[in-house]
Each structure stands twice: as C-alpha cells, then as structure tokens.
Amino acid sequence: MKTWDVVVIGGGPAGLAAAAAARKQGIEDVLILERDQMLGGILNQCIHNGFGLHTFKEELTGPEYADRFIKVVEELKIPYHLNTMVLSISKDKQVTYMNREEGLVTIQAKTVVLAMGCRERSRGALNIPGFRPAGVYSAGTAQRLTNMEGKKVGREVVILGSGDIGLIMARRMTLEGAKVKVVAELMPYSGGLKRNIVQCLNDYGIPLKLSHTVVEIHGKERVTGITLAQVDDHRKPIPGTEEYYSCDTLLLSVGLIPENELTRGLGADVSRVTSGPEVNDHLETSVPGVFACGNVLHVHDLVDYVSEEAAMAGQAAAEYVKELAEREKYAGKTDAETSALGDGEEVPMSEGHQSLVRLSAENGVRYTVPQYLDPKHMKDQIIVRFRVDNVYKNRSISVYYDGVKIQTRKKRVMAPGEMEQVILKKDSFGDYPDLKKITICTEEE
Numbered sequence: 513m514k515t516w517d518v519v520v521i522g523g524g525p526a527g528l529a530a531a532a533a534a535r536k537q538g539i540e541d542v543l544i545l546e547r548d549q550m551l552g553g554i555l556n557q558c559i560h561n562g563f564g565l566h567t568f569k570e571e572l573t574g575p576e577y578a579d580r581f582i583k584v585v586e587e588l589k590i591p592y593h594l595n596t597m598v599l600s601i602s603k604d605k606q607v608t609y610m611n612r613e614e615g616l617v618t619i620q621a622k623t624v625v626l627a628m629g630c631r632e633r634s635r636g637a638l639n640i641p642g643f644r645p646a647g648v649y650s651a652g653t654a655q656r657l658t659n660m661e662g663k664k665v666g667r668e669v670v671i672l673g674s675g676d677i678g679l680i681m682a683r684r685m686t687l688e689g690a691k692v693k694v695v696a697e698l699m700p701y702s703g704g705l706k707r708n709i710v711q712c713l714n715d716y717g718i719p720l721k722l723s724h725t726v727v728e729i730h731g732k733e734r735v736t737g738i739t740l741a742q743v744d745d746h747r748k749p750i751p752g753t754e755e756y757y758s759c760d761t762l763l764l765s766v767g768l769i770p771e772n773e774l775t776r777g778l779g780a781d782v783s784r785v786t787s788g789p790e791v792n793d794h795l796e797t798s799v800p801g802v803f804a805c806g807n808v809l810h811v812h813d814l815v816d817y818v819s820e821e822a823a824m825a826g827q828a829a830a831e832y833v834k835e836l837a838e839r840e841k842y843a844g845k846t847d848a849e850t851s852a853l854g855d856g857e858e859v860p861m862s863e864g865h866q867s868l869v870r871l872s873a874e875n876g877v878r879y880t881v882p883q884y885l886d887p888k889h890m891k892d893q894i895i896v897r898f899r900v901d902n903v904y905k906n907r908s909i910s911v912y913y914d915g916v917k918i919q920t921r922k923k924r925v926m927a928p929g930e931m932e933q934v935i936l937k938k939d940s941f942g943d944y945p946d947l948k949k950i951t952i953c954t955e956e957e
C-alpha cells in the first residue's frame with residue numbers, strides 16, 4: 513500500500529491552500545483527492561465578484577479566486593486525482609477512495625486534512641406541506657444550473673431563506689430575467705452578510721420579509737404558487753397572516769451543513785453546534801494526525817478566512833509529519849544517543865483533546881473554533897473564530913481565563929451572518945499555569 517505524508521480530501525479553496533502550505537513547509541509527498549471533475553470547489557459556480565478582498569485586496573469572482581490557488585498547486589507540482597470520491601478514512605489513517613481509472617483503492621496517510629466543504633439543507637429537512645412538484649430547488653443547485661450549465665431555472669421566483677446563497681441567487685435570477693417576488697426569512701434577522709442584503713436585494717428592489725416562512729407549496733406537476741405566513745417568537749406560523757404568491761420556482765436557502773460523513777466514520781468528535789469536527793489550536797481533530805479546515809469545520813462567511821485557516825491546517829499537518837520523522841530517528845536509542853543526535857525541543861505528539869483547555873462559548877456566543885487549546889505548545893498567538901446567536905447592538909466581546917476577565921472589546925453591531933474573532937496570545941497564559949477554562953462571551957455595556 514502506497515504511503516503519503518499528507519492526504520488532503522477536497523480540492524476546494526480549503527484543500528488547495530492546505531496542500532500548498534504543507535508543500536511549502538518542505539513536505540514532498542502531498543496528495544489531493546477531489547470528487548468533482550475540476551479543482552476549485554463551490555467557487556466554480558460563484559461567478560459573482562466579491563471574493564479575495566482581504567487576501568488580494570481585489571474584487572475577484574469565485575473562479576478567479578480559485579484559479580490563483582490552483583496555479584500555486586500546479587506550480588508546486590502537487591499531484592491530485594479528480595473524479596475521485598473518498599469513501600472512508602480509518603482511525604489509523606487508511607484512506608479508501610474510488611475512481612474510474614483505478615477502481616477501489618486504499619492508501620496509507622501519515623496525516624489527513626479534511627477539506628470536504630459543506631452541503632445545503634434540503635426540503636426534506638423542512639417538512640413543508642404540499643405535493644412534490646418540479647420547480648423546488650436548493651439555491652446552490654439553481655446556481656449551478658444557471659452559472660455552469662446555462663439552464664433557465666424559472667420565471668417567477670420566491671426564495672425561502674436569506675443566507676448568502678439565497679441573497680446572491682435573488683440577484684442572479686433577476687439578472688437572468690426572472691421576477692423575484694420576495695425573499696422570506698424565518699428568523700427576525702437575515703443569515704447573510706449585510707453587504708449582500710444591500711447589493712443583492714435593496715439595489716434591485718426585492719422585498720425581504722423577516723419572521724416569515726412558506727407554509728404551503730401549491731401545484732402538482734410544477735409549482736404554481738406558495739403560501740407565506742408570519743411566524744411568532746417560537747417560529748410558529750400565525751393564523752390569519754397567510755399570503756399567496758404565484759410563482760413557478762421556489763428556491764430554498766435554508767442553511768449549510770458540513771459534509772461530515774467521513775468525519776463521523778473516522779470517529780472524530782463532532783460539535784453539536786457546528787456539525788463539524790472539534791479541533792485544537794492546531795486545527796487537529798480528536799483523532800491525532802487528522803486536521804480539518806474550511807466549511808467542513810464550520811461554515812465560513814468569507815473565503816479569505818477559509819484560505820487563511822486552511823494554510824494553518826496544512827502547516828500543522830507538515831509539522832506533524834516532521835515530528836513523526838524525528839521520533840523514528842530516535843526510536844530505540846538510549847538517552848545518551850538521543851542527546852548526541854538531537855537539538856530542538858521535543859513537542860509532544862497529540863493524544864486527543866482530553867488534556868487540553870476547553871474554550872467555552874457563552875452568553876450570546878454560539879460556538880468557538882478551535883474548541884480546545886494547549887497554552888504550553890500553542891503558537892505565539894491564535895485567532896479564535898465564532899458566531900453570535902442573535903443580532904446584538906452595543907455589546908462587548910470578552911475573554912475570561914478561569915473567571916478572570918483578560919480582554920474586552922466593544923462592538924456596535926454583531927449578527928449571526930458574520931463571523932467574529934478574538935486573538936489569544938501565548939504570553940497572556942503565563943499567570944495561569946493550571947488554567948481549566950477559557951470563556952468567550954458577549955456582555956452588555
């Protein structure tokens with residue numbers, strides 16, 4: 513069985529950045545496995561601009577942004593298999609995949625980087641009454657049909673869900689000549705970025721109805737209309753608020769879920785909030801040597817953060833491989849032989865998350881990534897990313913170490929659609945050698 517140092521699963525922006533970072537750390541043996549027929553992931557269907565503002569200080573389209581990373585992977589001559597579906601990963605890091613040329617293959621990896629992205633929540637998860645007529649699509653499917661396959665999806669459209677894909681598709685369908693009648697959102701706030709509400713709805717006069725949901729889909733063969741109703745504080749439809757909209761197409765943009773089947777099959781701990789694996793400050797899952805990044809870890813708002821995080825995962829995988837090599841060098845040697853050989857400080861190999869400090873998300877913070885931290889062996893600083901659970905105005909984001917406030921920062925507005933972050937510095941842990949808990953929370957001013 514062929515052994516690879518780093519096997520990256522998924523050739524989207526996360527997988528590309530992770531593979532490039534591992535190679536730049538001097539790891540020769542890096543392989544990318546991608547189930548689609550091209551690299552680039554979901555970005556290939558995102559032909560709107562707005563990508564890369566942070567990374568390149570330019571407004572790129574999705575394919576342009578992906579192309580910059582594909583070029584790096586090609587310049588570094590990192591091998592990749594396309595049309596290759598990874599079926600399973602075992603705890604001892606055997607990766608089984610399938611493609612037409614090779615059939616079913618199992619390879620041994622020293623480290624694995626999970627970068628499988630996420631998928632859209634489907635109609636089945638919503639239980640909307642009605643028949644199952646044609647014309648109900650997830651927003652991402654409609655995006656792929658329109659942007660990659662040149663199909664016209666519909667003429668009169670209602671969109672349920674105001675996450676970024678729903679907002680972007682409201683504009684896209686309008687540009688394709690369709691009439692987007694309304695975007696309905698169950699929550700009292702939009703799940704998308706503010707800039708997308710302005711640029712995709714307001715600029716085109718498309719109404720956004722917050723605290724509304726679709727209670728019935730009409731039509732047997734093809735959608736003929738939908739009934740929309742307002743919901744109360746418990747998200748239950750309010751009788752008497754029903755409104756009928758005629759339409760031939762209903763797009764659902766009702767949430768993204770990390771592609772976590774391989775993660776679960778591997779036996780890694782999965783967060784109940786993010787549905788992605790729980791990771792430490794090296795983005796390592798509870799299975800030592802398996803790292804995760806991008807939307808498979810938690811759903812990101814901007815791809816720039818995906819690339820940045822994935823580069824860290826690739827670097828951490830490379831360090832793991834080097835540490836394994838060091839250990840092999842010392843294996844079976846006496847202390848005297850070891851000290852004659854060695855120089856640098858020995859970094860303990862991870863053994864899961866049990867002995868690490870847990871980050872606790874409280875009072876308005878839904879989750880943090882990473883969920884665990886090793887203050888003794890962390891980098892000089894780490895970025896902790898998180899989302900809040902509601903729209904908050906004039907609150908602070910605070911960090912506590914075992915109940916002692918360490919830092920606080922005022923924020924005028926925070927919304928679930930936008931990721932937030934705090935930076936934790938290694939030297940801030942000096943006075944807390946027996947630290948048990950790091951709390952990240954919002955606080956009233």
Ligand SMILES: Cc1cc2nc3c(=O)[nH]c(=O)nc-3n(C[C@H](O)[C@H](O)[C@H](O)COP(=O)(O)OP(=O)(O)OC[C@H]3O[C@@H](n4cnc5c(N)ncnc54)[C@H](O)[C@@H]3O)c2cc1C
Binds near residue numbers: 521563677771
């Ligand atoms: C509609 C839409 C609009 C967006 N707009 C913006 C925007 O304007 N600006 C911005 O910055 N960001 C935007 N984003 C977000 C950005 O595109 C994502 O954050 C980014 O693409 C996530 O990268 P990823 O590599 O984690 O996932 P993906 O791009 O989804 O890549 C994952 C890859 O893994 C592969 N894969 C999955 N499972 C397997 C398997 N078992 N075997 C082999 N391969 C597998 C998939 O085929 C895929 O290629 C948008 C996203 C969407 C969906």
